[in-house]
Amino acid sequence: MAAWVIRAGRAGERDRWCLANGYAGGGFHEVADLGRATTREAVRTEVERGFPSAKPARHINFTGQLHALRNRIAISDLVVLPLKTSGQIALGRVTGGYEYLANEADPTRRHVVRVNWQRTDVPRNAIRQDLLYSLGAFLTICEISRNDGGWRLEQVLKAGIDPGARPRPGTNPTTPREQEQDPSDQTAEAIDLAQAAWDQIRIFVGEKYSGHALARLVAAILTAEGYVCEVASEGPDGGVDIVAGRGPLGLDAPKIVVQVKSQTTQVGIEVVNQLLGGRARLHADQALLVAWGGITKPARAQAESQRFILRVWDAEALLSAMLRVYAQLPEEIHSEIPLKQMWVLVEQVGED
Template sequence: MALWVVRGGRGGSYAQWCLAEGRAAAAWNSVPTLAHAQSRDDVVALVAPTMPNESTAKVGNLASQLWGLRSIEPGDTVILPLSSSGTLAVGVCTVGYEHLDEHAPARHSVRVHWRADEVPRAVLGQDLLNSLGSLLTVFQLSRHNAEARFAEVLRTGVDPEATADDPGETPSESVTTASGTLLDPEPVPTTESIRDRVRTHIRTHFREHELTRLVAAVLTVRGFHCDISPPGPDQGVDILAGTGPLGLDSPTLIVEVKSGGGAIGAPVVRGLQGAMLSHRADQGLLVAWGGITREARAEIRKDRLTMRVWDADDLLDQVLDVYEELDETIRAEMPLKRAWVLVENES
């Protein structure tokens, strides 16, 4: 079975529709149905009249992507990047190509059974993140044992081949298979890919108890006095924090830090709730690098006025927001430089 990436429009414009409707889709709606197309050349013949002023290369590129969508079969794995949350929706194709009516935002589609819990990009090795870095709407992944690794991520929440310091081999230019689909296209630098690289650096250089140290550094900038528990069993308390001159004033905060790749379940949330009661803390913060399960999110919602969760993207946002104020030791371990760039067309 093949592994495909199908994006949800510019900026994820119809990604939520795809999830709600159980579909992966492409919105080149001026192109008529591909139902009778038997080859990429057939798709070129359908695309060309809709793009009379475009180059042969651009027509061919679009045709290759549409032919890729046309080629997705039941049983194939489909990935839908969700740029708004830093996660990947992953599902299995259940019905092949269908052409939808004019009410659909994206008319070329396949049906997909989406997995309930999304996959955080933070749990993937940088090589797989590089492979996801193309701006094409539809393409196939094969490099770096991608299909088997995604299967393991879905089973355990952990990428078995994510290495500690390897930034990942940059794929070469995209390859068109004999059938005409695009395979492992070249990544391009985007805000998303830059965040991927920084997240990978944090995951590999601030492992286990070191991640607790990074969280404490962020909270210190935010005005908390932090007491960090030593490495080892901590009974659900990695950081005790408070405000005021002595760190004893409200709000007081208990922090549990989970640096593993797998999603954290409801028992950990209930453990943090218990620790808040026993320590008479005003607030609780769960830092879950691999995210939390749907059941855990439901538990958090019961105490949404006193508890928060930071996943990898939330922690990255916090780090970037206070970076210039962090301790110089932390900044030396995570050297970043702010840069302004012109945002080009990312469609």
């Protein structure tokens, strides 16, 4: 069985639709129904008709992706969907081959395969960096075969965490294997540099600020946002790690209580309830749960029911907050997390 990344739009515009309806795919709306295109050559003919003015390299690239969707992806193959809308990863099994949804009103939702989505909230920090690079290719459809990726994603589907590549006799397990698919598919050459950099920052911060140290980073972010913060000492905290408020003494509204959980696994509803109890006990206006590894579905439902009182930051939200105020953070944080903003030219090779 193979493992495939199949994206759902540059901004994740098909994320929810794919998960709700049991599909993967879309994009390439310029290309007609591929139902009869049972060979690569036939797929290329339809691609050239759909993109008559495109350069040959683009025809080759799009042909490789659509040939995979039409003819190579098989029943029981594993599908990975990096969710742009949540920053998490969904995993599922292919249950039906290529379909062209001619009656679908949105033309970007027509080229699909059927998928049984089995996990929809795997945090990115459950995946090791080398495999994240493979998941970060720009292409809409991409086979994952480097670094023992297929087997590792199977383990993520089963247990929710990437165990890393298995040692191979006579090889260095950290050395990527060559891509096993047709090189003309160009499926592993163009990496999303922004996502790769983001993943690198997330891994670095997660390792640097494990345990109680993460509360110090959160307090620095809130201080840069104009709050006066008091951080509890390490140890039992009654569900509250940080108390923050506006004004010179930190006594003005909104008054916030913060619970910080640095573990890479999801935290449950009991943590949410404990924080809500701490908010009531301290007569705070709002509560912030920082859960580096995210929260479970029951916890998310509880948080949603308290949406005007409680906010949740996972690793993605925390990093967004940090980058928003990075220039205002103290020099101590700058020395611990040295970042430099730069512009790069990005080649767009996918077709979302």
